[in-house]
Amino acid sequence: MSEQEIKIDIDGKAILITGGTGSFGKRFVETVLKNHKPKRLVIYSRDEFKQYEMQQTFDTKTYPCIRYFIGDVRDVERLKMAMNGIDIVIHAAALKHVPAAEYNPFECIQTNVHGAQNVVMASLANNVEKVIALSTDKAASPINLYGASKLASDKIFVAANHFSGEKGTKFGVVRYGNVLGSRGSVLPFFRKLAAEKAKQIPITDPRMTRFFITLQDGVDFVLENLTRMQGGEIFVPKIPSMKITDIASAIAPNIEQKTVGIRVGEKLHELMIGCDDARVTLEMNDYYVIQPPVMHWKNDYYMKHGAKSCVEGFEYSSDTNNHWLDSSDIKEWLKQFDEKELERNA
Numbered sequence: 001m002s003e004q005e006i007k008i009d010i011d012g013k014a015i016l017i018t019g020g021t022g023s024f025g026k027r028f029v030e031t032v033l034k035n036h037k038p039k040r041l042v043i044y045s046r047d048e049f050k051q052y053e054m055q056q057t058f059d060t061k062t063y064p065c066i067r068y069f070i071g072d073v074r075d076v077e078r079l080k081m082a083m084n085g086i087d088i089v090i091h092a093a094a095l096k097h098v099p100a101a102e103y104n105p106f107e108c109i110q111t112n113v114h115g116a117q118n119v120v121m122a123s124l125a126n127n128v129e130k131v132i133a134l135s136t137d138k139a140a141s142p143i144n145l146y147g148a149s150k151l152a153s154d155k156i157f158v159a160a161n162h163f164s165g166e167k168g169t170k171f172g173v174v175r176y177g178n179v180l181g182s183r184g185s186v187l188p189f190f191r192k193l194a195a196e197k198a199k200q201i202p203i204t205d206p207r208m209t210r211f212f213i214t215l216q217d218g219v220d221f222v223l224e225n226l227t228r229m230q231g232g233e234i235f236v237p238k239i240p241s242m243k244i245t246d247i248a249s250a251i252a253p254n255i256e257q258k259t260v261g262i263r264v265g266e267k268l269h270e271l272m273i274g275c276d277d278a279r280v281t282l283e284m285n286d287y288y289v290i291q292p293p294v295m296h297w298k299n300d301y302y303m304k305h306g307a308k309s310c311v312e313g314f315e316y317s318s319d320t321n322n323h324w325l326d327s328s329d330i331k332e333w334l335k336q337f338d339e340k341e342l343e344r345n346a
């Protein structure tokens with residue numbers, strides 16, 4: 001049976017999103033308000049100014065289901081209070097800047113690891129139905145603290161299913177690569193240099209490759225997985241790879257590319273599924289599922305929907321991906337990804 005007709009069933013549900021004022025959070029809120037009818041949509045984050053700004057677009061008069069909740073994921077009691085009556089939790093709050101995490105390890109661990117634990121505890125305390133936490137390709141065989149902290153977070157969410165048991169809260173993880181155009185990413189940076197008519201465009205390493213996903217595809221993938229999740233899965237979408245040099249050529253074809261060297265904590269290629277995880281990974285039509293070590297599922301949803309095991313030695317890596325966008329594909333794609341879209345991603 002194909003999964004084509006997967007129906008996202010969140011109407012009438014009370015949803016809370018941690019990090020609701022971030023790039024992902026704003027697009028998630030926009031999408032849910034446009035296409036669904038949630039009972040409540042709670043935005044949970046720390047900075048009142050970001051919430052104030054978001055209220056200029058998503059005000060509580062026009063959207064009476066919205067609640068703006070100031071809170072820190074480090075504060076379990078506040079999370080428990082915010083999750084009162086909540087059915088679905090999306091955990092997007094994180095510290096995600098690689099060098100900042102290296103320099104401030106205690107802060108990174110408190111938000112990304114203790115925060116994950118707190119989200120699990122508060123979800124269990126409130127008998128939340130489903131929880132999806134966002135992860136990153138940097139969590140697969142991590143070489144920096146950001147990736148390592150997200151790997152620890154992934155482990156916490158996968159293991160949380162043991163505490164809730166068969167009928168309790170289901171916890172799952174969505175892992176994907178760089179969000180094209182997100183704040184601080186290479187696309188707005190290259191565009192700025194092109195607009196300034198810079199003499200050179202810095203390339204860390206001409207061999208470098210990355211996975212890319214659009215913000216909207218990331219949001220849609222999370223929503224789909226809310227429907228199919230059984231508990232304990234790490235969902236990985238099949239997404240294209242790009243060479244950094246092709247992105248630069250697409251944006252600034254006339255600017256010389258200068259190799260500046262790979263930075264500390266950066267990989268040449270990103271990995272989404274390592275070969276050891278691949279042994280327990282199922283391949284679906286347009287995504288992979290890394291299965292948990294202990295499954296509490298009776299209903300084997302994935303087998304019923306055409307799952308295949310990955311071949312021995314398989315790795316899902318940005319350099320060996322079979323789906324690529326070259327410079328002209330990126331140019332085509334950028335035509336749709338105009339300034340307005342970039343602003344919406346920021």
Ligand SMILES: NC(=O)c1ccc[n+]([C@@H]2O[C@H](COP(=O)([O-])OP(=O)(O)OC[C@H]3O[C@@H](n4cnc5c(N)ncnc54)[C@H](OP(=O)(O)O)[C@@H]3O)[C@@H](O)[C@H]2O)c1
Nearest residue numbers: 019021022023024045046047072073093094134136178179
């Ligand atoms: N962007 C990417 O390329 C990418 C790729 C793969 C995975 N991801 C993952 O996707 C998720 C969302 O990323 P994003 O791009 O939306 O990040 P973002 O734009 O930096 O937003 C982060 C959000 O988290 C909130 N936050 C940070 N610390 C918090 C805390 N201690 N307590 C409560 N809220 C906190 C921030 O608001 P306040 O500062 O006001 O609290 C903000 O709303 C993250 O988990 C990230 O690891 C991102």
